[in-house]
Structures are given as C-alpha cells and as structure tokens.
Amino acid sequence: MRILGLSAFYHDSAAALIEDGVIVAAAQEERFSRRKHDPRFPSSAVEYCLSEAGCTLAGIDHVVFYEKPFLKFERLLESYFATAPRGFSSFRLAIPLWIKDKLFQKKMLQDELQKLSGGDAWNASLLFTEHHQSHAASAFYPSPFKSAAVLTMDGVGEWCTTSLGHGSGNNFEIRKELHFPHSLGLLYSAFTYYTGFRVNSGEYKVMGLAPYGTPRYVQKILDNLIHVNEDGTFHMDQKYFNYTSGLTMTSKAFDRLFGGPPRKPEDELTQREMDLAASVQKVTEMIVLRLAKSIQADTGERNLCLAGGVALNCVANGKLLREGIFDNIWIQPAAGDAGGALGAALSAWHQFHGKPRTVREDGGDTMAGSYLGPSFEQTDIESRLQAIGAKFDVIAEPDMIERTADALADGHAVGWMQGRMEFGPRALGGRSILGDPRSPNMQRTLNLKVKYRESFRPFAPSVKRENVSDWFDHDSDSPYMLIVGDVAEDRRLEMTDEEQSLFGIDKLNVARSSIPAITHVDYSARIQTVHHETNPRYWDLLDAFEKRTDCPVVINTSFNVRGEPIVCTPEDAFRCFMGTGLDYLAVGNCVLTKDQQDPALAQDYKNQFKLD
Template sequence: MRILGLSAFYHDSAAALVEDGRIVAAAQEERFTRKKHDPRFPAAAAAYCLEAAGCDLGQVDHVAFYEKPFLKFDRLLETYFALAPKGFDSFRRAMPLWIKDKLFQKSMLAKSLRLLPGGDGWNGSLLFTEHHQSHAASAFFPSPFSSAAVLTMDGVGEWCTTSLGHGSGNRLDILKEIQFPHSLGLLYSAFTYYCGFKVNSGEYKLMGLAPYGEPRFARTILDNLIDLREDGSFHLDQQYFNYAAGLTMTSPAFDRLFGGPPRRSEQSLTQREMDLAASIQQVTEEMVLRLARHARSLTGERVLCLAGGVALNCVANGKLHRAGIFDDIWVQPAAGDAGGALGAALAAWHQYADQPRVVVDGEDSMQGAYLGPAFEQEAIEARLAAAGARFERLAPEVLTGNTADALAEGKAVGWMQGRMEFGPRALGNRSILGDPRSPTMQKLLNLKVKYRESFRPFAPSILREDVADWFEFDGDSPYMLMVGDVVQQRRHRMTADEDALFGIDKLNVARSEIPAVTHIDYSARIQTVHRDTNFRYWALLSSFKQRTGCPVLVNTSFNVRGEPIVATPEDAFACFMGTEIERLVVGDCLLLKEAQSPELACDYKARFELD
C-alpha cells in the first residue's frame, strides 16, 4: 500500500511517500521552487516522491492531508465573532481568500493532484488528519520506541496549539490539548516579531540571540502575559496580543509593558532585544519542562517524542534532556509543518488502515532524514558542465583527504552528497563546512558566505564516538536538535576584561578549543555523525581528525540568508560562485574557486528576500 502525505497552504509545504509502512521519500517544496517557506501545493515535491517510489499517482492508494480545513475555518469564524468589532480589517482581508480557496481545499487538492504524473488514474481517496494528530504521528511512528509519551507544541493548527498524547504499537491517543488563542508557539513568535524578526522564520534568530542577554523580563512575562500552572497548562492574557484578530502579533499594551514599540527589521539590535530574547527563552524552557513532567506523570512512560515548531527549539530540548525527566527523548527532524506531510501519511497507514508498527533494533525509521533527491555521478558531471563549471573527478578516498586538507587550511567548503535532508537542518549532505578551531570562522561564514547577522551561532558536527570527549552530552543527536555545553577541559579561561564584556561585545572572545561552534554561554547545537547512517560524512570527519586531532567540523546549511538549502548541483554551483566559499565538492567532483571563470561570478547577496 502506498500513501502520499501532503502539507500545504500555510508555510513549508511538503510531500512524503510511505510504502507498506516504510518511508520512501520526503521533501519540502521550497527546495524545488527556490522560494523560502513556499506555502503552495507541493507539486514538485510530490512528483519527486512518486518518482522515488517508482510509481505514479494512479498507483497510490490514499492521499493524506495534514489538517482539516473546515475545522480551521470554524476557528477563524468563532474567533472573529467573539472579538467583533475588533479585528474587522483582518476579517475583511481573510474572508475572500477563505471563501474563494481555502474553504474548498478538498476540491482544490483534488484538482492539483490530477495534474501530477498518473493523476488521471488516481482513485480519488483523499484523507484528512487533524494538524496536531499529524505532528504527533510524525513524532511517534518513526521513533525508536515501542511506546512513548508524545508532546506536540506549535503556533496553532485548527484549534489545538499543544497536545499531550500516548503512543503504543500502532495506537496513538491524544490525551490533553491546549487550544487557541493560548499558544506557546505564538507567544514565542510574538517576541520574535517584537524583536524585529520575521515570524515563522526568525524564531531561530531569537533563540541564538538569547545568550547575549539577561532574562530580566522573565518575571514580567510570567506576572502579566501568562498564567502558567504546575502541570504546564497556561492561559495568555489577550490584551497584550493582536494575533487573534489583528494584523500584528502584539498590541499597544505589550509595547507599554516592555518600554516601547517593536524593533524595525534590520535596525541595530540593542540590549533590550537581547534581554527580551533571554527572557522568553527562559520562560519557554520552564513551560516545556512542566509539560514534560506532566506527560511523564500522565502516561507513566520513560521516553518522550516531540514535534511541532516549538520542538525545533534545541536549547529547550537540551535543557529537557539534562533534566532527566525522561530516560530518552526523540525529536522529529522535520518537526514543523513540513513534517506534517509525513505524519499524515503515517497516521493513514497505522490508524486509518490499522497496519501494525514494528520497531527494529531500537532505531528510528527516518534514515538519518536523508529522504530527498540524490544525483548519480554522471548526472552531476553533466549538470556541472552545462553550468560552465570546471571540476576534477577524484576517487572518493582521495577526495576526502583533499577536502580535509582544505578544511584544515581554514577554507570554507561547500559539500553536497547523496540524498537531500528532510527538515530545516543540513546534516552533512547539503552543508557548508569549516574548521571549528578557527577564531575567525564564525564571522567569515556569517558575513561573507551566509550574508546573515553576525551574532548567529554555528553548529558542530562530531563523530558519535568522540562526543563525550568534547561536550557535556553523551548520547545521540543525529538531527542537530539537542544543545550541550563544551566540556570544562576544552574551555578557555576568560580574563577579567573579557568577563566584563556585555551583549554583542562578547562575540569576538574565543571561548574554547573550537571557538567557531562555541556560543557565548559555552553551548553548542550538536550533530552526532554515525558511520552507518552517513559513511561519507563520517569519513570526512575521521580524516579531519587524523590531520588535526579534532573530530569536529562547523556545519551550516548550504545556502545564503533567505535562500532555501541547495537541492541540485546547479544550485550548489550558483551558491559557490555567488559567495566566498573556496572549495565545492559535489559527489566525486572537486571544484576550486580560483579555477572557475570569473564571468560566472554573480551578486548572490541580493538574490533572495531576507528572512
């Protein structure tokens, strides 16, 4: 049985295909269209999934959509009527779109599906799961656990914003929900907006900014904005927010409480924004801890699965891991709405079709999240040649050694191998790599390669067998969704003057043997690299370790600010030629920047809309 899962029409549209319970393929639409967070029907992603499965839509048994449009419309109408006449302008703008398109999503979906390969032979079976049921299914069903507590947290689905569930075998039951307008995800996004970042993409920036500040507003948040109970349930005072019926996230009362209007995008950051970021991060961590303790108590389970956009807050995940509430935690690598496509397909297989679930050797079924397109060597060479690239083909072991040498010399390397990752993180197949020992690498990558804010940290990839020697974390974190601190013996002692630095001035202080991946609070977003999951990346790390004694590399996504992660050899070459990346490796091909035609250089910095 084949099931095609879809998520669309809000942000991060995606498709996933499950065949007899096995995940065959999954990808976000943005990677194909080159439009960041593309919300449109995932035609290209769905076509890729069908191709990867060797079938067309006529050979698919069911299509599953990740939420129920009528329930979402019900929430929209009830909210507007409850708050009327407030929010009339928002209502006036939203209704034509809902009446014209979204209210009739079933027919829209069917029409779009008919245009896919084999669409004229499709049987018409279209299923709908609830939004948080899709998140929960994406968290539990691919997890390495036979039974587990399941926690989902995001902005909002239809009505639900937070759910607590229990999975066992092929059963997944939602036990408790928190409903709109009370939302941890929207609370965090309100501060994202107030600090001048874009909602649904800038939350990572807020998390990265938090260590530069002090949580001096945390008490203000808890005393005014939120009534947080011991079991993690909460109530938001809506006088401070405007997202329920307005066109902004926060209200004038919010401005008065925090001393002024929201920061304008691209305006210089001040200590206020840093302290606000630190404060909402601390409150978020406390909310997650309380919800987790209640999940443990309610289900009796010793392991936890997480999904929903809030589950991408790896700092909170790391704190939850260290708290020891659960023996083990597994986070869906595509925890946001893209992962809902996979969750919908798996929910249809296990819950609608009532098919059994088998966990093999305590391993997850995500295949390292390497579920996107790959390119054969001959196709890589043909595509690069057509783009005008000059390259050399090397034997894999020679290429690995050559790349490790370049990294050890301080060069930035674009690295494209195998299947593209599913989810927001590059995990060694669509990555820009660097030497973590370099005190200037973070600034180089941020300002001259990624073209993004200088304060944003980078993640370390580390050989799984060496992780405990470098970080206060001895476990698996293959999806870069756990944060741990650099071990004491690898840290550098700060001088009195360095300790006295405040805010963004802390950025240029090398804090450890691997300063390029050590945040100012000594933390790092860890990716453990496993030999059996990604041998080629593991071999590169091993080669770098042989040369330097360091089993760590800087790993950031292969793109610039506002650009989706590269998907094809052409995408990789364009990014290479538009940035200060010095080496590019695609499959077995090595490209040197100095060997390329200067005429192919491009102004890449302004090509994409800022995120």
C-alpha cells in the first residue's frame, strides 16, 4: 500500500511517500521551485516522490493532508468575532481568500492532484489529519522507541499550539492540548518580529543572537506577557500581541513595555535586541523543561519524541537532554510544517489502517538519516554540468574524497553535493558547504563572502560519531543537528580580562577554542554526529580530514546563500558555486575549482534572492 502525505498553503509545503509503512521519499517544494518556504501546492515534490516509488498517482492508495481546513476556518472566525471590531482590517484581507480558495481546500487539492501524472486514474481517496496529530505521528512512528512520551509545540495548527501525548507500538493518543491564542511558538515569533527578523523564517536567528545578550527582560516577560504554571502550561496576555486580529505580531503595549518600536529589518543590531533574544530564549527553555517534566510524570516514560517548529530550537533541546528528565530524546529532523506531510502519511498507515509498527533492533530510527530527497547518477551529473558550461575533472570516489580533504585542510570553502538531498531545514552532508573549523577567519569568511548573511550567525560542526565526546561535552547521537552542546573544556581557550569585558557583537572575533569557527560566544555548538552506516561518503571525508589535521570535525552549513533554498540539482550547486566565494565544488565524482571556470558564468548571487 502506498500513501502520499501533503503539507501546503501556509509555509514549507512538502510531500512524503510511504510504501507498506516504509518511508520511500520526502522533500520540500522550495527545493524544486527555488522559492524559499514555498507555500504552494507541492506538485514538483509530489512528482519526485512518485518517481522514487516508480509509480504515478494512479498507484497511490491514499493522499493525506496534514491538517483540517474547516477547523482552521472555525478558529479564524471565532478569533475575529472575539476581537471585533479591532481586527476588521485583517478580517477584510483574510476572509475573501478563505471563501475563494481555502474553505474549499478539498476540491482544490483534488483538482491539483488530478493534474499530476496518473491523476485521471487516481481513486480520489483523500484523507485529513489534524495538524498536531501529523506532528506527533512524524515524531513517534519513525523514532527508535517502542513506547515514548510525545511533545509537539509550534505556532498554531487548527486550534492546538502544544500537545502532550503517548505512543506505544502502533497506538498513539494525545492526552492534553493547549489552544490558540496561547502559543510558545507565537511568543517566540513575536520577539522574532520585534527584533527585526521575518516570522516563520528568522526564529533561528533569534536563537543564534541570544548568546550575545543578557536575559535581563525575563522577569518582565513573565510578569506581563505570559503566566507560566509549574506544569509548563501557560496563559498569554493578548493586549501585548496583535496576531489574533491584526497584521503584526506585537501591539503598541508591547512597544511601551520594551521601550520603543520594533527594529526595522537590516538596521544595525544593538545590545537591546541581543538582550531581548536572550530573554525569550530563557523563557522558552523554562517552559519546555516544565512541559517535559509534566509529560514524564503523566506517562512514566523514559523516552521522549519531539516535533513542531519549537522542536527546531536546538538550544532548548540541548538543555532538555542535559536535564536528564528523560533518558533518551528523539527529534523529527523535519520538525516544522514540512514534516507534517510525513506524519500525515504515517498516521494513515498506523492509525487509520491499524497497521503494526516495526522498531529497529539496532536502536536506530527509520528516517534513513533524513536523506530522502533526489540523488543523481554520475553520468547525469556530468551531462548536466557540461550543458551549463562547467569545467570539471571526473575522478574515482577515493581520490575525490582525498582531494576535498586537501582543499579543506588548505583553508578553502568547499561546496559538497553528494547522494540524496536532506528532508528538513538542515544540511547534513548531502547538500553542504564545508570549511576548516580550526581557522579563526572561516566563520566570518563564510558568513560575509559565501552565505552573504549576518556576521553574528554561528556555524555547526559535523563530527564523526565515535569522536564526539573527545571534542564536546556530549556523548549521544545527534545526527540531525538538533542538539546544542558545549565544546569540551580541554579544547577551550582561556579569555583575557580585556576579551571578557567585551559586549555583544564585539565578542565575535575572539577565538574561544581550538576549533573557533564552530564555537559560539558561549562555548556552545550545534552538533551533528556523522554515522558511517547512514552517510559513508561524508564519514570518509571527515576521516580523511582527520588524518591530515588530527581533527575529525568540519564546519557544515547549508549549501545556499541567504534567502535561497538549499540546492537540489547539480545546476543549482554550480550556480551557487559561481555566485559566491566558494573555492571548490565536489558533485558526485566531479571536482570543480573556481579558477578553471569561465568568468562569464559568474553571477551576482548576493542580490538575487529576497532576504530571509
């Protein structure tokens, strides 16, 4: 039985396909359309999933949508009526769109599906799950646990913003919910908006900015914005927010409370924004820890699964792991709305059909390392690169790895496109930009000359799993780059009195460890453990780099520039290579260096994409 899951029409549209309960393929539409966070019907992602399964839509038994539109419309109407007449301007914009399209999403989905190959012969079996049910299913069913507590947190689905559930075998139930407008995700997004970043895109920037600040607004947040109970449930004072009825996240009362209007995008960051970021991060961590303690007490479980956009807060995840509330934590790598497509499909298989669940005996999950997107045969890579005028050498895989390790050790920034593309927001060694973490200049170089993004943003380390505890205060799996840990004490560099007196962004250029390019200002790092069984080629590269440098760690950041989706095809990789300060590119067994390329193929990549 083949089941196709879909998420669409809000942000990060995606498709996922399972066959007899096994995940075959999953991808976000943005990777094909080249439109960041593309919310449209994921036609290209669906066609890819069908091709991976070797069928057309006619071979699909069910299509499952990740939420219930009528419930969402109910929430919209009730929210507007509750705040009338204050929300009329937002109501006037939203309701015509809902009446024209969104209220009839079932028909719209059917129409779009019938346009696909085999759509005319499809059985038209279209199912709907609830939003947080999809998140929870995506967290529990692929996890390595026979039973687990399941916590989902995001902005809002239909009504639910937070759910606490329990899974055992193929059974799953949500036991408690928090409802809109009280939302940890929307609290974080309010501060994202207020500090000048884009909602549903810039939340990770707030997380990255937080270590530069002091959490001096925590009590003000707790005294005014949100009341937090001992069990982690909370209530938000809506006079400080504008998302229920308006077109912004925060209100004038929020401005008065924090001493001014929101920062304008691209304005200089000040200590105020850093302190605000540090404060909302601290409050988020406190709530997550309390919710985790509550669900552990309720279920008695020692395993926890996480999903929903808040589960992408890897700093909070790291604090939760170190707190020891649960023995084991597993986080869905596509924790945001894209992962809802996978959860919808799995929910139909296990819950609608009642099919049994298989848990791996070796303790691994069933996500295949999250390498669930397209791959390209070597001959296809070569023909594609030739067609766009690229100059390259084709060498055997061992030689390609050796040459790439040499380039990294020599201080070059490397584009690395190998195997299947990752599902979710993180590049995990399939579509990555790599660098030498020992270089004191690499973090700044990659931010400003390659990624074209804000200089304060940190980079993540990839490390061979067997070496992780030698370099970090961490000794568990983190294959999806969703847990932050600290650099090991013996790798750190002691700061001078003058360096310790620095504030904010001035801290950026102080080397804090023997791997300064991935060490954040608070000695933390967003760790990816690389496992030979899930990505042998990437593991071999780390191993080759270690033989040259005695360091099994490399910088790993997504293969894109700011505002661009992660690259999908060889053509995408070459365009990014030619539009940035990358020195070297490895696509399959094709090796490219910048000085070999036709200068006429260079692109102004810095201004090509809308800033995120």
